[in-house]
Amino acid sequence: MTVQTEQVALTNWSKSASSTCFVYKVNDVAGIHAALAAARAQGLSVIPHGAGHSYTDAALNTGGVVMDLTPMHRILSWDAQHGVMCVEPGVTLQKMIQVAAQAGWWPVVSPSTPQVTVGGCVAMNVNGRNAWKCGPFGAAVLSLDVLLPSDELRTLSPAQDSQLFHAFVGSLGLLGITTSITVQLQHMASGHVSVRRRSAAALDGIFAIFAEEENNSDFMEAWLDGFARGSQLGRGHVTSAALSPSAEPRPSAFSTHNRIERLEGSIVTLLAGLSRPALFPGVHMANRLNYWWGRRPRAQQSHLRGLVPYTFWPSAAFSGYHAMFPQGVETFQAFVPLPAAPFIFKEVLRYSQKHDSIPLWCIIKRHRRDQFLLSYQLDGFSLELNYARTPQTAQHLQQVLQHMIATVIEAGGKFYLAKDHYLTAPQYRQSIGEQSLETFLQLKRQFDPENRLQSDLYRRLFQPALL
Ligand SMILES: Cc1cc2nc3c(=O)[nH]c(=O)nc-3n(C[C@H](O)[C@H](O)[C@H](O)COP(=O)(O)OP(=O)(O)OC[C@H]3O[C@@H](n4cnc5c(N)ncnc54)[C@H](O)[C@@H]3O)c2cc1C
Incomplete structure (x- = not known):
């Protein structure tokens, strides 16, 4: 062949x-x-x-x-009583949820799109809005079957071949190919979360809300207005959510109205395409509106949301994203240890703004250290900044991001290789640690x-x- x-x-x-x-x-x-x-x-x-x-x-x-x-997208076994599923690597999170949610189970860790494969989630060891509480995706993996390049098949688990298991999860497809994955899912009482949003007029307020909410929440994430400067630098909202114990009927996992979804996608694509010439002022205005709209007392009241719309981007947003940014998006996601995070996040935001590179949307998440060999998570926070990419700005943006990467690494920070694009080999060595890299x-x-x-x-x- x-x-x-x-x-x-x-x-x-x-x-x-x-x-x-x-x-x-x-x-x-x-x-x-x-x-x-x-x-x-x-x-x-x-x-x-x-x-x-x-x-x-x-x-x-x-x-x-x-x-x-x-094409390897079969569910190999499903124990609906204990929430244990074994899948081939090409099964998407969406497929997993479609089967599991009917019986009241949900993945412990989900990124914000359900289109990813379980094999990709293991190889990147992805994180969700509960990263500080539940760790990365690998923390819920019970075992992996892997094919090593020597053609040897092995089964790895936290107890069996533990060193290789902790190296293999998050190994970016570089140690072998995962051929099946057994995952423990979490039970959900209702399929809803109780969501609460709180606003802060500047970045220090965002960190204060995270500290207040972390013991009472299952999920947390902050949105920042990347255009706000001076005393308003880092203003935004923290959204925290708790799994609802009440017994509302379970929402159907994903919309089955494909025609409506396609129509929504087409409308969003059209609007995104039309608004492209005014992208920058439009997004500036949208950030302002989002901030002030979110400050209304009503917006800050708790309300129930289904887990699917809470966790994942709506599919129409994907259509809009690609129509709005035909040249692509550059993402900077820095993980910084807790004591340094507020100072470093202000530094990079100020630096970015000063060099005419304004992030169109900004996200903060809380994280904790984990035991995987190439772990990018630490006891601290991540700041994700997203920039529109154009041929005219690409080179300048690259220089700005490289300066920001150096600032983060000097502060003991790390980067997530699913989102970072500009890290160099010496910077990776410094950030991940000499010993971890050599062992890998x-x-x-x-x-x-x-x-x-x-x-x-x-x-x-x-x-x-x-x-
Ligand atoms: C809209 C959007 C939102 C996102 N949100 C988040 C988020 O909230 N949190 C987060 O952590 N990430 C997030 N991501 C990133 C995404 O979750 C990861 O990049 C994930 O790895 C993608 O899975 P994939 O199936 O597309 O893998 P790919 O991108 O195709 O591959 C990712 C890595 O996995 C390896 N790989 C794939 N399959 C196997 C296998 N069977 N065996 C060994 N290696 C394999 C590949 O070689 C590659 O190194 C987001 C991405 C998008 C597009």
Whole structure:
């Protein structure tokens, strides 16, 4: 068998990186073996690929093979009594929820889109709005079946082959290919959350609200007005939510009104396209309105929301996103330890504004340290800033973000490789820690001596360290 000879131009989700690769679709474990063998025979490197929803070069492999695992989308077993599900790696969170929610179960950790695959969530060790409470996705993984590049199949769990388990979760597809995942889901009494929003006139107020809410909430996230300056720098709202114990009927997991969704998507795309020429003033106004609208006493009252609309972006928002930002979006997400976070977040916001790079939307989340080898989480907060990308501003924006990355790393901060695009190999080494990186590279040499598994991200951040 040979690797498909046709090269395909792949772009990441935020359109900030693209590459020409050979795409190889696999349907089962035998297909993964065959893909690895074919790549080996042709001297090509390979990287697994889920839904391609990373914002970076993590699932791209210029000139090499991209192994598309989305056809492996079967639910292998489901224990509705104990909330334990075993899936192939290409199963999406949406599919998992569609089955599990009927019986009152929900993933412990969800990113804000349900389109991602479970294999992608494990390989990135994704985080949600409950990261400080429940840790990353890997914390709810009971076991993994993995195929190592040596063609050896292993089962890993926190108790069995624990070192490799904690290295494999979050290993960005570079140690082996996950062929099945067994996950513990959490029970939900009602499928609703009780949501409360509180406003703060500046960044210190945001941190004060996080501190007050963290013991009584299951989820927390802050939105900031990235345009606000001076004494109003970092003004915004903190939204906290608690799983509702009341016995309202469970909402259906996802809308089944596909035609309505498509219509909504088309309207949002049209509006987004029309508003593109006035993007910057329009978003400035929207940030202001959102801040003042959210300060109304009514907006600050608790209310119930279904878990699906609370957790995930509506599908129409995806259509709008790509219509609004045809050249893509640059994201900066810095994780900073608790004592330094308020000061560093102010520094980067001020620096960004001073250099005419205004983030269009900004998010803060609370995190905690975890035991995974390449963990990007720490006891502190993350600040996510999102910028429109244009050919005219791309180079300047890159310089601004690189300065901000250096500031964060000096403060002991880290970056999340699903969203960071500009980190360099020395910066990654400094941020993740010498010891963690060396242990990872040693495991890579042990389990992938031919260096078969590579991505563009690997060559940017890891390979220079091997030299
Ligand atoms: C709108 C949006 C919102 C998001 N919100 C969040 C959020 O709130 N929190 C968060 O943490 N992330 C968030 N993300 C990022 C996203 O959750 C991660 O990038 C996730 O990994 C994407 O999954 P995927 O299936 O698309 O994987 P891909 O992007 O295709 O791949 C991601 C990595 O997983 C590896 N991989 C995939 N499958 C396998 C496998 N079977 N075995 C080994 N390695 C594999 C790939 O090689 C790659 O390194 C968001 C992304 C989008 C687009």
